[in-house]
Amino acid sequence: MRKLIAMTNLLVLRQAAAGLAIAGAAFLFVVLPAHADLHLVEVTSPKGIKAWLVEDQSDPMVSISFTFSGGSLHDPKGKEGLSGLMASMLTEGAGDLYADAFQEQLYETGAQLSFRAGTEELSGSINMLTGDTEKPLELLSLALSSPRFDEKALERVRAVAISRIEQRSKDPEQRGGEALNAALYGDHSLGHPTTVESVRSIKRGDLVDLHRKTLTRSDLAIGVVGAIDPQTLGEVLDTVFGKLPAAADEVTEMQPPAVKYGGEVFERTAQPQSSIAMVFPGVSRKSEDYYPASLAAQILGGNMTGRLFQELREKSGLTYGAYASLEPNSSWGNLSAFVTTRAERAKESLQMARQVISRFAEDGPTQEELERAKKYAVGSFAVNNMSSTSSIAATLVELQQYDLGMDYPDRMKEFFGAVTPEQVKEISQRLLAVEPTVLIVGPDKG
Incomplete structure (x- = not known):
């Protein structure tokens, strides 16, 4: 889990x-199964980016999981849902690729790329076939370092988010959960639900600003599992994550709730x-x-x-x-x-x-x-937790976190x-x- x-x-x-x-x-957290060939090592890239690796050359997949510090805990008051919206936008076009072109190229590779915002982190993962990693890794690098945040794509993603909020508002258990959070956390960000109004208030500039503050190498945790050796992984780490800034120019410390x-x-x-x-x-x-x-x-x-x-x-x-x-x-x-x-x-x-x-x-x-x-x-x-290559990679990240x-x-x-x-x-x-x-x-x- x-x-x-x-x-x-x-x-x-x-x-x-x-x-x-x-x-x-x-x-x-899970214990790695006691297979003799399951060897966990730390890899450091030429640029100093670290990852934990379980190399398995017999695995037909390569899975990379990673997290950055952030998440809904840091959403500004009145803009609840900002972290989730940004996570959704990272695969909606990057670099020179508009949303449709980005999704089409990703689909052609057969790779699975996703991002999500939790309470304390923004996480992502990519699962690729061993013999076809170059293009998926290129798209991942673009999504991380050069998301477009186009207005057209933003309005479409916003509409989906609003529809989900409206559906949840009809569910008494969801409403109860929001009321419970308000009672527990008061005026802390955890006590503020994501609303239609808060999502509508989010502008492109908010996404750009949050991306700049969140996606840095300073608190990056990475787990990798599959048919990839340490030397190759070091090169991949620099290719995918090397363009990210070493640290944010300003850090907002969020206090835990009382x-x-x-x-x-x-x-x-x-x-x-x-x-x-x-x-x-x-x-x-x-x-x-x-x-x-x-x-x-x-x-x-x-x-x-x-x-x-x-x-x-x-x-x-x-x-x-x-x-x-x-x-x-x-x-x-x-x-x-x-x-x-x-x-x-x-x-x-x-x-x-x-x-x-x-x-x-x-x-x-x-x-x-x-x-x-x-x-x-x-x-x-x-x-x-050890049922798949991707679940092991995610576990390695949690151990680091x-x-x-x-x-x-x-x-x-x-x-x-x-x-x-x-x-x-x-x-x-x-x-x-x-x-x-x-x-x-x-x-x-x-």
Whole structure:
């Protein structure tokens, strides 16, 4: 699973309603499979650009993933959606190629090129056939260093973005998610939803300015997997990323939010069921508390063996689903619990969920629960994240983003294995003692 953002995503509620376990939601990183021929090295180009490489000459693909610091966290007030719009525009023409010509040449290569804006980063990836990388890499270089941001293409991309916003505004869960973010994050940028008005206010100059500030080599992380050797990769790095400025001429530091817990948000819907989210404090990914907090979330409600699911669904039949997840970012995080139930049982389900959470915080895990969670934490990494060349490349980027080191795959089992029941109990008492912010999406408050 790629990196989860701390801003609570109400799509999780939909997964729960469908009876899907949020398996592994508490864990963000994967261990590289223990194949003898999987060798991870750091490559430095002649211009000093670094990348992590897993060379596999038998792979028919070459995948490159990369991130820059940025994302919606840095969107100016009144221009929410700017980072997402810029990411969409990077493949809408570059250099001498207008949008149609750029897309046609990319299509002819068979390569897959994409960009997206997260909360804390702007990321991209390209997947290419081993024998046909020259043209895709040329197009990637143009997209990164010389996007056109033509007005015609901008209006078309803007119209698509506005249509999506208008569709989301009809979804009570989406509206509830926006209200929840406002309650949690207040006047911080994370509390401001992207609106039709904010997208309409974005001008070409805003895209040009954001591109200049964001796409630099100073905080670039790159992961590469496939049939490419270190020397060739060094040349590719300079060709693709070498034209980018070494650093931005001005850097805007964005402070993490002062999250407000203890609120209650209600969003009315005509559906006969209610979705409930309870958001507690979490931890950052860089915190030493990450490992016990991850295991606490897994035991509490990481899948169908979690206490929430067992107590509310299996034993009591109160809910369609009940789960929990840890959502860490680089400097803060949330721990959230989710319940879906019939509307008339919403109040009872919320009360029981609170009781289960309170008992878990008070008693801590059993040794059996902890061992099961540890095995899942280690075993699910490879299953969820090592299924393709591109997923491995993205994982290499994440390891760099959080300064986990090239030997993290070997140490990860040790980190989880060292967690004691007392540590899980302590972190649970600390996080779950805080009154959560509660969202109810349903026909009434229950």
